[in-house]
Amino acid sequence: MATPDPAGTAGGRAGTREWVGLAVLVLPCTLVSMDMSVLFMALPFLSTDLEPSSSELLWIMDAYGFLLAGLLITMGTLGDRIGRRRLLLAGAAGFGVASVLAAYATSPGALIAARALLGVAGATLAPSTLSLIRNMFHDPAQRTAAIGIWTAGFAGGGVLGPILGGVLLEHYWWGSVFLINVPVMLLLLALGPVLLPEFRDPRPGRFDVPGAVLSVLSVVAVVYAVKKTAEDGFSWTHLGVGLVGLALGAVFLRRQKVIDHPMLDISLFRSRAFSVSLATNWLVMVGLIGFGLFSSQYLQLVHGMGPLESALWSLPAFVVMPVGIAIGTALHPRIGKPNVIVVGLVTAAVGYGVLSRIQADSSAWHLVVSNVIMALGIGAVFALVTDLILAAVPPERAGSASAMSETAAEFGGALGIAVLGSIGTAIYRADVKAHAPEGMTHEQLEAARDTLGGAVDVAAALPAPAGSRLLDAAFDAFAREMRIIALVSLGLMALTAVLVGTLLRASGSGSEGTRSGVPEPASRDDRRHPATDPV
Structure with missing residues (x-):
């Protein structure tokens, strides 16, 4: 594990290592965003080859995004405990493996499962990038520029996905749109330990397993109810599933307000x-x-x-x-x-x-x-x-x-x-x-x-x-x-x-x-400051 560059982590201006490290961080966030849209060009080919139903087709698209969204906060909390760089590199390895599984899927169900695994791996990548940028760039002007570059990568990935997909599909089969992830993930695995500093919380508190389960179940239930109602029309079953999802979400939010080590800082919404x-x-x-x-x-x-x-x-x-x-x-x-x-x-x-x-x-x-x-x-x-x-x-x-x-x-x-x-x-x-x-x-x-x-x-x-x-x-x-x-x-x-x-x-x-809209921390976790842990 590399020791953080003092210029980039001690409040000074970032040096060459931080800017090259930023380029490495933009790669995973671009791919995470790109995989939301990379299948757009491949849909006609998928329809011919795998013959999915309209519901399966939407789940092929949705499985990635919803698991990614549902697990981001959970994985962000995990990164505080095991190290943000370590989580980033673990996610890169998982993302590469899941990409290969998706590329060679032989049925709609197999592709849905592979997309779900991509969502889990993507959730380990996404929360690490901005947190590392925040710790690598302390100068306000440099940090604003770095966030702008990160934003361009994240936003551009959603647009770049169909373009790269179209180029690949002109010469290869639909699974090739997933294989473009593999060399990028290998590059991240090679350069990440050299260019990126490690950060972890030395006193992270207990991991909220019930909260993680509640958040995922809530998202899945609500999404299922919305999708099935739109596809098949109203039914009491769909309504019931949606209400259960909303109830689980309410329990999750209530839990975050009362536990000592919350996954989600509810007080931020007061701003x-x-x-x-x-x-x-x-x-x-x-x-x-x-x-x-x-x-x-x-x-x-x-x-x-x-x-x-x-x-x-x-x-x-x-x-x-x-x-x-x-x-x-x-x-x-x-x-x-x-x-x-x-x-x-x-x-x-x-x-x-x-x-x-x-x-x-x-x-x-x-x-x-x-x-x-x-x-x-x-x-x-x-x-x-x-x-x-x-x-x-x-x-x-x-x-x-x-x-x-x-x-x-x-x-x-x-x-x-x-x-x-x-x-x-x-x-x-x-x-x-x-x-x-x-x-x-x-x-x-x-x-x-x-x-x-x-x-x-x-x-x-x-x-x-x-x-x-x-x-x-x-x-x-x-x-x-x-x-x-x-x-x-x-x-x-x-x-x-x-x-x-x-x-x-x-x-x-x-x-x-406005920072004044955010109340002062009320718990010992809110009072903690992220700590640098060079290894």
Whole structure:
């Protein structure tokens, strides 16, 4: 284990080792975010090869994100006990192994299980990165720059996933989108012990096993209820499962208030700057990741593009995202972070508004222009939200704050896929059933209603007139699905802009946020300061 560089850990300016170490830390956070969206380009190939149902298809996407979100705080607490670098490297090894299992899965169930293992491993990676950055960069200007670079990596990963996936799928099978994780994880395992310092809490307290179980069960139950209700309609069983999940969540929160060593510092939410920024992070990710599920299918199935061509059409949004981050970083000293965030959210809402006019026969440029506008606005938001969250809390609570920030982002992305995906599936199914040509068998109709890829396969097997009518009905249904989801996302951006404009600016949060809104620690755990443990 390497000894921390004094320049980077004793309150001075960071040196070369810290900046190279930052590049190493950006790798896992980029991959963790990228694996939320890397399958978007592979969905048509998955549908053909593994033949998953629409429910299985959504679980292939969701298993990773929900386990990741549900375990972030648990793994963050574990990192305080065994060492943040040690947890990071253990997660890298697990992530690499799970990636290989996912690449060679032979059934929907096996792929879902592998994605779940990826979520567990990803949860060990994510909370370590920001905590280590906080301890490596003590100079405020350098720390802000480092967080901006980390943010660009995290936000860009969600956009980079479909692009890299498209390039690989042009030449290889769908499992190759997972194998790109392996060399990056090997690089992290090789350089991490040399470049990254170790940090652990010398007095971590007892690990809250019941709290960890409660948090995971609560998330899984609520998500299951939302997904099944959207797919199958209302039922008392689904409602009951959802209520059980909410009850377990309430018990978890209550437990965190009364135990001596909580996993989640509830008192942080008393800061308006912290809670509003956290909500902004969550709501933006709901729309961003949730809608990515539709964009790739629109280009590949409706416009008939190959994976590489569709990836190139997605490239402008990836290029524009860092531009938005740079603009937000440059503007905030002049007009304040809350105002920049509001402008970014309004810009993203305009992009969703443009997208809400899309039709099945629209040019691919319609999708590209709207995505570029959205990426520009969301980039400006991402540039400042994470920094504002950390600035809103005392330094000794930065670890807990960063874990909650990442939990909000990952849970928002997963919830976007589940909720927006389920709403879209319900719209698509209803439209295809209403407009499908007569003479189809029950099995053909069910396959066409299940997924857009299924409709394309069924249409190819039908006589020409019926196949063409089915394709027209399926493409129109999918375009209508996209328009409605775009309007939902527009509403989310507008709601978030109002939330920030009325609450965050009213709290007096400027460029550095407000620390005064966070109450003084009440327990011995709250009084602890993170300790450096060089080995």
